[in-house]
Amino acid sequence: MKKEIRICGFGGQGVILSGFIIGKAAAVFMDYNAVQSQSYGPEARGGAARSEVIISDEKIGYPRPTGVDLLVAMSQESFDTYRDDLNKDTKIVIDPDLVPKHDIGRPVYKVQAQKIAEELGNKIVTNIVMVGASMAIFGLIDEEAVKKAVLDSVPKRFLELNEKAYQKGVEAGKNALKKI
């Protein structure tokens, strides 16, 4: 088993952290091998950024994806830039408010992650909502393992907010699953 995940958005949204959390959930809190790589422009904020995770039950040689099983997009620019190597089974998860032009003639899972984060009081946790939602949709990693990885990776003073964001994300993901 080998699964390849790409999370993309604009710089500053926390896409690298999202990949880190998913990789950590798989490699530390479950018994998989995982590799996380990233690429981003020289800008501190803005520009298209992506974070990629490979999860496998075998040793991972080449550490970058060669196909994508799950694409998570949190900005239009990154959605347009980073979806060239999808296959017919790739699951696509987007935030429709951030990726308004997502009609590409195939089903996409829609999660209003930013809106949910704003309702929780801080849109900074949009990425954590998305981690919860996309992992619920993808289904490879145990819910509890991802939660542990979230709580292990965010600043201590924001534990509660992130836990809520994760939980709301999981719910939103389960709802999105029902719609396709």
Add this chain to the structure above:
Amino acid sequence: MVYKRDPKKIREVLGNKVQFLLGDMACVYGGLLAGVSFFGGYPITPASEVAEGMARMLPRVGGTYIQMEDEIGSIAAVIGAAWGGAKSMTATSGPGFSLMMENYGFAVMTETPCVIVNVQRTGPSTGQPTLGAQGDMMQARYGTHGDLEALAFAPSTVQECLDLTIEAFNLSEKYRNPVCVMTDGEMGHLRERIVIPDEKDLKLINRVEATISKNKYIPFTNSQTVKGSKVPDFPTFGIGYHTYVTGLTHNEKGFPATDKQKDHERLVKRITEKITDDADKLVKVEKFNLDDADTVFVTYGASARPAETAMEIARSKGKKVGLLTLKIVWPFPEKIVAKLAKQVDKIIVPEMNLGQIYHPVREAACGNCEVEVAPKIGGEMHLPVELLKYLGVK
């Protein structure tokens, strides 16, 4: 103030035994576990996380972090700290490594133990700052002037970034020579699972300190403590020995002997032979499927990753392909490659440069098999399919 390595405190600062860690940070962990107590550096992408990690963690275990004015100052401070008794370290990338070359030679000539992590990026010059390359492999060997033997590791996993940094400290202490950890932007910015080795499994080597009575003490000669060792005992500044330390050719007492052929020959032969004498012991390679292989990848560092995948794909299609991954690149494992060349039809050398380690491979193969370089530049590692083409696999 003398630094005392405190395993409990180090482990407290490093945290959980199993982590999902960045390659650059694994070099920090390796250094701390080895007992580094001084880091002098200047931030540079993609090596900045090493400095960042050290700045955050080293003071917490009682060590010293200094951000110097540039890389020349950094390596100079690292050399000075080593003479003050510290295990010392710096980290940089190509442009900084170039600036360090003069004092790298000074460290070799003065037999100063220290570790230089080079998270390679593309060059020449400032090149592609955020992207990986393996273009400094020859620089680690021949970048500074004069005759010397280099010691250099090349990790190809994040765990190896940690393990081989510890090993680098061990060799630098054992041979009193600078040791390079030649990682790259791909490895440095990759995250993988690491397991922090238990204290009981750590094998740490510390330099042999001079203990002989002061009137019998000779600073630059074979060890006066360890029989048969060509590595002089270390007279840490402040313990009472008077030692003149110079990059000029020096006699056994350490004083300049710049017009003496015999003194120069004796000195440089000793500082090279202390390493070449042990060349067989210094071999560190990983072998995959070599027994029945007719074609073999010989590679190192990040390039070993796509090579391993390509080998597996080729094997699944019935091709007899093997892989030899070099963990220590310098000294070059000449005998192993020479033996391999007699056994196989072809050696392919994937590198993220236009062909560097290809040259010692070809030299060792000595015409006994075909040797081809598989170069890739521009800041990306090879795709496995690109390597499959060299095997004639579609």
